Amino acid sequence: MSRRIVKAGLALVATLDAPARSQEPTPPPAVHADTPQRPGASIEGLADRLRAVEALNERLVERLERTRREGEAERRRHDEQMRLLLERIEDLSTRLPGAPSRPPGPGTLDGRISRTRRPQDGGSEVAGPVPEYETQPIGPEALPAEEAEAPGFLTPDAASLLEGPPEYNGPVPEYETQPIEPNPFRSGAPGLSTIAAPSRLPLESHFGPGFQFQTPDEEFLLQVHVQSQIEARVWGDPNGGAPFRDGFYLPRQRIFFNGRITRPIEYVFSLNRGFGELNILETFLNFHPDDRFQVRFGRYFTPLGYDQFAVRNLWLPTPERSLFTTNLGTNRQVGLMGWGFLFDKRLDYAAGVFTGPRNSFEDVNNAKDFMGYLNARPFQASERFPALRNWNVGGSVSHGRQDQPAVPLAFRVGATAPTNAPQADLAAAPFLRLNRDVMERGPRLLGSVHSAYFNKGLSVIGEWNYGHAGYASPVLGTSADVPISGFYVTGAYFLTGEHVDRRAMVAPLRPVTAAGDDRRRGIGAWELVGRYSRLSLGRQIFDAGLADPEVWSSGAATYEAGLNWYWNEHLKVYMFWLRGDFDDPVRYGALDSRDGVDMFWMRFQLYY
Known part of the structure; x- marks a missing residue:
């Protein structure tokens, strides 16, 4: 190309110069001895200038091509991102609860529009599809490595979180020891990553129950839950x-942090x-090969008592559990337990070995306690007695040798x-x-021994507790085997029409505040509650000098009445009056002897 430009320039110069010489012959200039003659000097200068212009043009062409x-x-990067986002939306629209029955149209997600900027349009705003999850990344495998790592490669912003009602699991009690609302186990998983070459799996997130983060194959799951209770207690x-x-x-x-690392774990x-x-509070692993048999190892609620093991404190009709459970329940301990559901989930069982000390982290002796629990729903599938389908009956036991501070x-x-x-x-x-x-x-x-009955808006729970325990005073050198007994009866009824088949999260028919526009707002759910509870220890506790009979009582009973106000699934307000009667007068001071106490109790509970 450069040679063609030079030749064209020389031809033009020759054409213009020839007529001038033919019309006006010019005498040759005088030649001096000290001035060398350079024939064609003007043509060479023009050629140099043309070559410089050619080099500049080549640089401009290269820059334009780059x-x-x-x-x-x-x-291409932008188009690939948009394609991947549309594919993800179409896939999620067929798998997630509450999603549209058909894939959303271009640029929409359930009627919502997002805005993104296209570099080739000079930064102008155009409509684009919104991803369903804010924290869902586009995996690095979606684009070639050199493009995925290029500066400026950004994923679009997400639009919103999907919400849905809590998943219904049937009348099986929500045991304190099971993970909080694990997702159902479904599809198979690809090969697991290795330490040498870990794979990067995309992560999906949504709310309900709690904040959930999981891989698309549901093999890896993390849930984050918060429980907050704030209360006022006013004594008489x-x-x-x-x-x-x-x-x-x-x-x-x-x-709470809970989930799974592959399905069985x-x-x-x-x-x-x-x-x-x-x-x-709790830390454990649960190996879950099948609902019929699971193995749990760590620190968690022991399987003693229906109101301790089968009803989480979140869903109790009363602010707290019975007198027996709050004073003599075995509470959380470290142990190894097998548990599960048999006969189409009509029988719940648990049996394990635990450290023994109440509410403990370590064991202080070599002995271990055995604990077992059974709960049956014999009419769960009955067509003849439909009113008895949610009747529970069962019992639990704990036995071991103790040697620790009381x-x-x-x-x-x-x-x-x-x-x-x-x-x-x-x-x-x-x-x-x-002492x-x-x-x-x-x-x-x-x-x-317990019984629990649920029918429409009614809950009735009763339990009888029994046992004995050894106590000793090293200072006095005395000991006693003290008998223990207690029982409680709780009744609750929803005044606003909600139905229950176990104590679990309540979704009001007309919540005070609701997350979506498809639910009627109203006064929330109101539940009327009453309970009688009693606990007695044998007089041996005084005969052995382990406590002062002139100051204390060996038994007490409580009467509780109140209302539960559910604003929505996550906010609950307890409003209760409690009366406590002592078997013998209790002396809190030289001039302060009491037969009982009264308390007004108001509690706000948030859980998600």
């Missing part, structure tokens, strides 16, 4: 020598701050759990306090 290639690559007469006080309290502030880790210090040292009305934390005395009324040196020592047997 710009065109970069623009084409940017357009907190003056005199009584340790309890009117005030505002935070009985439970909890955060489930996990739970949670933290709690209540009437005590911040500490681990927990609790104080037995209380209005307690949340067995504890020796000094803060517990501020919120609950003690009716029996053991500080008392140990649990010797065999301990605890058991219960």
